[in-house]
Amino acid sequence: MLEPIDYQKIFTYFEEISNVPRGSYHNEKISDYLVNFAKEHGLEYRVDEALNVVIKKPASPDCTRDEPVMLQGHMDMVCVSEDQTHDFQKQGLKLLIRDDYLEAEGTTLGGDDGIALAYMLAVLSRDEITHPPIEAVFTTDEEVGMDGASALDVSDLRAKRLINIDNEEEGVLLVSCAGGATARVTFRQEKTICSGEVITFSVSGLTGGHSGTEIAKHPLNASILLGRILAQAYEDHPFRLLSFTGGDKDNVITREAVCRIICDTDAAALVQSLQKHAGVCGEEVRSAEPRVQFGVQREDISQIECFDSGFTEAVLRFLNLTITGVQVMSGDVPGMVESSLNMGIAATGEDEIRFGFSVRSQKGSYRDHMLEQLRWLGDCVSQGKAVFGFEVFGRYPAWDYKRDSLLRDIMIEESRKVLGREPRVEGIHAGLECGILSHKIPGLDIVSMGPDILDIHTVKERMSISSARRNFDLLLRVLERLAR
Numbered sequence: 445m446l447e448p449i450d451y452q453k454i455f456t457y458f459e460e461i462s463n464v465p466r467g468s469y470h471n472e473k474i475s476d477y478l479v480n481f482a483k484e485h486g487l488e489y490r491v492d493e494a495l496n497v498v499i500k501k502p503a504s505p506d507c508t509r510d511e512p513v514m515l516q517g518h519m520d521m522v523c524v525s526e527d528q529t530h531d532f533q534k535q536g537l538k539l540l541i542r543d544d545y546l547e548a549e550g551t552t553l554g555g556d557d558g559i560a561l562a563y564m565l566a567v568l569s570r571d572e573i574t575h576p577p578i579e580a581v582f583t584t585d586e587e588v589g590m591d592g593a594s595a596l597d598v599s600d601l602r603a604k605r606l607i608n609i610d611n612e613e614e615g616v617l618l619v620s621c622a623g624g625a626t627a628r629v630t631f632r633q634e635k636t637i638c639s640g641e642v643i644t645f646s647v648s649g650l651t652g653g654h655s656g657t658e659i660a661k662h663p664l665n666a667s668i669l670l671g672r673i674l675a676q677a678y679e680d681h682p683f684r685l686l687s688f689t690g691g692d693k694d695n696v697i698t699r700e701a702v703c704r705i706i707c708d709t710d711a712a713a714l715v716q717s718l719q720k721h722a723g724v725c726g727e728e729v730r731s732a733e734p735r736v737q738f739g740v741q742r743e744d745i746s747q748i749e750c751f752d753s754g755f756t757e758a759v760l761r762f763l764n765l766t767i768t769g770v771q772v773m774s775g776d777v778p779g780m781v782e783s784s785l786n787m788g789i790a791a792t793g794e795d796e797i798r799f800g801f802s803v804r805s806q807k808g809s810y811r812d813h814m815l816e817q818l819r820w821l822g823d824c825v826s827q828g829k830a831v832f833g834f835e836v837f838g839r840y841p842a843w844d845y846k847r848d849s850l851l852r853d854i855m856i857e858e859s860r861k862v863l864g865r866e867p868r869v870e871g872i873h874a875g876l877e878c879g880i881l882s883h884k885i886p887g888l889d890i891v892s893m894g895p896d897i898l899d900i901h902t903v904k905e906r907m908s909i910s911s912a913r914r915n916f917d918l919l920l921r922v923l924e925r926l927a928r
Contacts, residue, residue: 445459445539446458446459446539446541446546448541449541449546449909451912451913451916452566452570452916452920453565453566453569453570454559454562454563454566454912454913454916455546455562455909455912456566457561457562457565457566457569458546458558458559458561458562459539460477461474461477461554461558461561461562462536462537462539462548462554462558463536463537464477464536465532465533465534465535465536466519466520466521466554466558467520467521467522467523467532467533468520468521468522468523468585468586468587468588469520469585469588470520470532470533471495471519471520471584471585471592472495474519474520474561475491475495475496475497475519475582475584478491478497478499478519478561478582479491479497481499481565481568481569482497482499482568485568485569487499487500487501487568488500488501490600492595492596492597493595494584494585494591494592494595494596495519495584495592496581496582496583496584496592496593496595496596497519497581497582498579498580498581498582498600498601499564499568499578499580499582500512500577500578500579500580501567501568501575501577501578501580502577503575503576503577503927504571504573504574504575504927506574506927507574507575507576507577507927507928508927508928509576509926509927509928510576510577511576511577511602511603511604511605512576512577512578512579512601512602512603513575513576513577513578513579513603513605513606513607513923513926514578514579514580514581514601514603514605514606514607515560515563515564515567515578515579515580515581515606515607515609516560516580516581516582516583516606516607516608516609516610516877516881517557517559517560517561517563517564517582517583517608517609517610518557518560518582518583518584518585518586518587518592518593518610518877519557519561519582519583519584519592520557520584520585520586520587520588520592521552521554521556521557521558521587522552522554522556522587522900522901523551523552524551524552524901524902524903525550525551525552525903526550526551526903527550530550530551532551537549537551537553537554538550538551539553541909542906544908544909544910545898545906545907545908545909546906546907546909546912547905547906547907548903548905550903551903552900552901552902552903552905553897553905553906553907554905555612555897555900555905555906555907556610556612556897556900556901556905557586557609557610559609559894559895559897559907559912560608560609560610560894561582563609563915563916563919564580564582564609566916567580567919567920567923568580573920573923573924574923574924574927574928575923575924575926575927576923576926576927577602579601579602579603581596581601583596583877586610586877589838590840590875590876590877590880593877593880593881594840594880596880596881596884598881598884598885601885603885603888604885604887604888604889605850605851605888605889605890605926606851606878606881606885606888606889606890606891607851607855607890607891607892607893607919607922608876608877608878608881608890608891608892608893609892609893609894609919610876610877610892610894611892611893611894612894612895612896612897612898612900613894613896614863614894614895614896614908614911614914614915615859615863615865615867615868616867616868616870616893617852617855617856617859617867617868617869617870617891617892617893618870618871618872618876618878618891618892618893619777619845619846619849619852619869619870619871619890619891619892620776620777620780620806620842620843620844620845620871620872621806621842621843621871621872621873621874621875621876621878621879622656622781622782622783622804622805622806622842622871622872622873622874622875622879623804623805623806623807623808623811623839623840623841623842623843623875623879624802624803624804624805624811624839624840624842624875625803625811625815625836625837625838625839625840626694626800626801626802626803626836626837626838627785627800627801627803627815627818627834627835627836627837628798628799628800628801628833628834628835628836628837629762629798629799629800629801629818629822629832629833629834630796630797630798630799630832630833630834630835631755631758631759631762631796631797631798631822631826631830631831631832631833632795632796632830632831632832632833633751633752633755633795633796633830633831634795635749635750635751635794635795636749636750636752637747637748637749638684638706638708638747638748638749638750639706639708639745639746639747639748640706640707640708640709640711640745641706641707641708641711641742641743641744641745642686642704642705642706642742642743642744642745642748643683643704643705643706643707643711643714643715643718643740643741643742644702644703644704644739644740644741644742644743645670645673645674645702645703645705645718645738645739645740646670646700646701646702646703646738646739646740647666647669647670647673647700647701647702647722647736647737647738648666648699648700648736648737648738648739649699649700649733649735649736649737650663650664650665650666650669650697650698650699650700650733650735650736651663651664651697651699651733651735652666652696652697652698652699653696653697654695654696654697654874655694655695655696655697655784655786655788655802655804656695656802656804656872656873656874656875657872657873657874658697659697659769659770659781659784659786659873660770660779660780660781660873662732662769662770663697663732663733664729664732664733664736665697665698665768665769665786665787666690666691666698666699666700666701667688667690667691667698667701667763667787667790667799668698668763668766668768668787669701669725669729669736670688670690670701670702670703670763671759671760671763671764672721672725672763672764673718673721673722673725673738674703674705674718674760674763675760675761675763675764676717676721677714677717677718677721678756678757678760680713680714680717681707681709681710681713681714681717682709682753683705683706683707683714683756684705684706684750684751684752684753684756685703685704685705685750685751685755685756685759685797686703686704686705686706686748686749686750686751686792687703687704687792687797688701688702688703688759688790688792688797689701689702689703689790689791689792690702690789690790691787691788691789691790691800692788692789693788693789694786694787694788694789694800694801694802695786695788695802696786696788697786697788698787698788698790701790702739705756706745706748706750711742715740715742718738718740719738719740722738726738751797754828754829754830755829755830757829758825758826758829758830759797759830761825762799762821762822762825762826765821765825766787766799766818766821767785767814767817767818767821768785768786768787768801769784769785769786770783770784771783771784771785771805771810771814772805772810774806774845774871776845776847776871777845777869777870777871780870780871780872780873781804781873782805782806782807782810782873783804783805783806783807783810783811783814784804784805784873785801785802785803785804785814785818786801786802787799787800787801788800788801788802798833801818803815803818804873804874804875805842806842806844806845806871807842807844808841808842811839811842815836818834819834822834840875840879840880841879841880841882841883842879843876843878843879843881843882843890844882845871846889846890849889849891850889851889851890851891851922851926852869852889852891854922854925854926855867855891855893855918855922856869858918858921858922858925859918861921862914862915862917862918862921863914863918876892878890878892893915893918893919894915895907895908895911895912895914895915896908896911
């Protein structure tokens with residue numbers, strides 16, 4: 445189907461890959477495909493328990509250097525279909541060509557990271573390309589936690605330079621990424637029976653966004669804003685918390701939050717105070733968040749379970765004192781966030797209120813510092829008021845900016861020639877497999893590249909055909925430079 449647009453076999457392999465089911469957690473078939481490819485081409489390979497595949501190819505005859513280069517991308521794709529009827533475990537994708545774009549009918553395209561597989565297979569399959577020894581590393585389950593890269597055994601890999609092909613913007617060379625962790629803060633208390641008037645108060649209409657790529661824009665966090673208004677109103681008219689909810693993903697900046705509180709004194713005065721402080725905050729943030737809205741509802745309830753006033757104060761203090769948003773800007777990459785954290789989840793259980801944070805930093809030491817800040821703050825505000833809990837999950841390392849990088853210098857020079865413009869050299873404030881690989885192989889010189897892929901992880905995903913061709917040319921030129 446893609447023969448009319450094929451270019452040096454990259455679209456031949458992309459089409460073959462697209463016929464193989466390869467959703468996250470279901471890597472068996474694509475891993476087997478890669479193993480069979482290696483066998484058919486007489487190439488050395490290995491596959492591990494995580495189904496990662498490593499394929500090695502000797503240097504081309506005209507190569508004058510013996511040091512290998514690693515090419516790396518991930519097998520799995522995010523599986524989203526328009527009508528939920530596509531069976532990604534059994535069915536391949538239906539590819540479409542629309543002008544300069546390659547798309548998939550009714551589903552995600554899997555250009556992230558199918559194009560990496562196609563590039564690597566095209567390099568491995570062709571004998572006329574000038575290149576140093578190749579170590580092609582195909583990892584699993586990147587989209588759901590980078591599990592494959594974490595499990596990868598690197599003991600037999602000799603490469604000191606890595607070209608990662610998991611970037612979706614042509615002309616951008618990524619040279620660093622954040623490390624991070626997930627933290628959970630919990631306040632527990634057995635509820636008691638109380639009576640009064642229940643008030644539901646909400647914040648909605650905020651911009652939100654991804655806490656890695658969007659946090660530098662300083663969008664407001666709905667849970668933090670709601671906590672501020674509640675704390676101000678509490679000073680005027682004390683109440684007790686029934687519940688507090690906001691967001692469902694720790695790495696997404698919360699767009700809306702809602703709480704239920706109970707007042708056994710003057711509920712009307714409390715509502716008036718909430719509205720007054722919401723009005724002040726609304727005017728304060730109106731330029732940045734023009735669609736912010738506040739909602740309030742009242743209902744009489746004779747008896748209901750609630751947290752006591754001490755617990756309420758502890759939660760309100762935590763919401764108003766917690767660190768969130770950008771903490772440090774990078775000194776190496778202008779305009780890039782170095783360290784941040786985001787309270788993306790606020791949830792109420794039977795006897796607890798918990799908060800989930802995504803913590804990110806280019807520096808592992810500062811990541812750990814922010815985690816300690818959260819732990820100390822929670823411990824301080826909960827003393828004698830609530831049982832405090834703190835857990836950290838899924839730590840992953842950063843990929844630090846390398847001040848002296850031959851690979852980066854070569855890729856900048858060749859990008860100018862291929863693209864006809866100066867490339868942007870950037871870091872990304874999110875986790876990439878490069879961080880894990882740089883941690884496993886100290887001193888690894890890494891650059892991440894790729895063609896234009898728009899609206900990834902959605903049914904609108906599409907990849908520029910011309911960009912994919914140009915970026916493959918760029919890859920070949922870089923390999924030739926590294927061979928001599």
